[in-house]
Amino acid sequence: MAATAGFMRREDILRYPQLYTILMVEDFIKKNDGCYKRRELWESLPKKISIDSEGKIGWIYYPELANQYFNQKE
Numbered sequence: 001m002a003a004t005a006g007f008m009r010r011e012d013i014l015r016y017p018q019l020y021t022i023l024m025v026e027d028f029i030k031k032n033d034g035c036y037k038r039r040e041l042w043e044s045l046p047k048k049i050s051i052d053s054e055g056k057i058g059w060i061y062y063p064e065l066a067n068q069y070f071n072q073k074e
Contacts, residue, residue, distance in 0.1 A: 024049075
């Protein structure tokens with residue numbers, strides 16, 4: 001079901017962000033207070049999060065998994 005007035009209802013949220021993600025975004029906003037509008041903010045964040053075609057935010061930084069693939073002989 002769609003969000004009302006820009007807010008998501010609790011039952012519409014499939015997964016909450018990890019604390020690290022929240023702190024990363026908060027820290028970036030504190031350091032760049034008043035510099036960015038919403039879209040510019042998302043485009044300027046470290047490339048560890050993404051927004052899919054439905055507007056859902058996802059975590060895309062998995063260094064352990066990347067190292068596994070990198071160290072494979074195949």
